[in-house]
Amino acid sequence: MKQLAIAASILGLLACSPQGEAKLSAAPEGFDDSYLQKMGFTVETVEASAIEGVYQVITDQGLIYVADGGKMLIGGRIYDITGAQPVNLSENAIRQMRQKDVAAIDGEAIVYQAEDEKYVVTVFTDPTCGYCRQLHNDLQSYLDKGISIHYLAWPRTGLQGSSYEQLKTVWCSDDPKAALTAAKSDKRLPAARCDDPVDAHFALGNKFGVRGTPAMVLPSGELIPGLVPADRLLNTIKQSQ
Template structure:
């Protein structure tokens, strides 16, 4: 799945998302999620900043490239003289005078970690926390040790593979909470099928049927599929299934049950170590 690039950087022009993802090499397992990024309360599609501040100049710089960009957070950066800006699940750095912009990972050599991921994780955590429980399709053991949110598509091969193993994830203490991401986009048969799943009397059965290629009766209702689709883009979805931990860390695509459990344990240990360091 790819983000359509603008002339400057892809994060500012998310146009379409259309592929399945198996674990790529650039996962975020172990990424710290403790660094806070200042979040501004603002109307939908806007972010409020105080005129004359570095945050305001950063906002204006981003919006000068495209006024339609939705900024999710602006705050201090670990790089002196810059603000950290979170856009579509990507970290950008804008100089305090609003003149320069950097995109990409920022690696702390001494701490040996990518410090650009913490802000993104914080935004993901906040946005996912806003999704009501009743909008999720949940497959969980009685007392889960871990809970992950999974943006899924019924047509995606790796999404289907994950769902075929759902009982094994549950046996390992992992609860899976599905959100909808029809990767073909609005006004497609894929989108309509996912709406039918979310409108079904038994969503769990309908989702399982759809992923097994069995028919799901068309239905319409007040459903969250469009909201989930937009949310997926805001949290930086680059492939389905997108697996996100409770702390906002993104897993690297599809992972078999044992591999996912191992990575969740690694993330937990890394976050505990980070907390001990006061990071």
């Protein structure tokens, strides 16, 4: 536990997430991920960063940097300062990670599709969250702007409590869209059980840096915390491209 606390304090934006065994893909020769595993990380990919000798590592808890073949953990972000303006290389890598991961589970989302779809925004939601309810009540304003909303589950109380159970029931319902609307209106849901994706969505949100709901992942991979009205969201999407 002490090691996990140290890792969290170094990185500042990580949180524990439920994952299985390590699924490291083709690590560079000489890279040893055993030290990161001892710290509680599940390593997914390892590649060279923009700095010689420093590796860019995607884990179940997000992006980290390590050196000395996996023996040294580095906190912070990498910027390219050679141009007119600094470029946050770390943020670019994180956005690419989010885009890839969202695409991989898109079939698990509860989708409200705009008739004239121009953009897709993925929203981590919780039926007990007041701002999530407000967003849902205003859903048509997003659809009218050509913004489709793809919901993923992120119970604010973690993998326990009423919101967690509600989300599991919603995703297992015969009509998840109707069930989600009902849950956000404090209506009783018929019992339903299945092999739901709520735990996986929660872990993904943690990996992305979600700390509350709603949290919006834009097409660019940028993460926007909180409720953003449709007009402002459309402008933000255009600026982030």
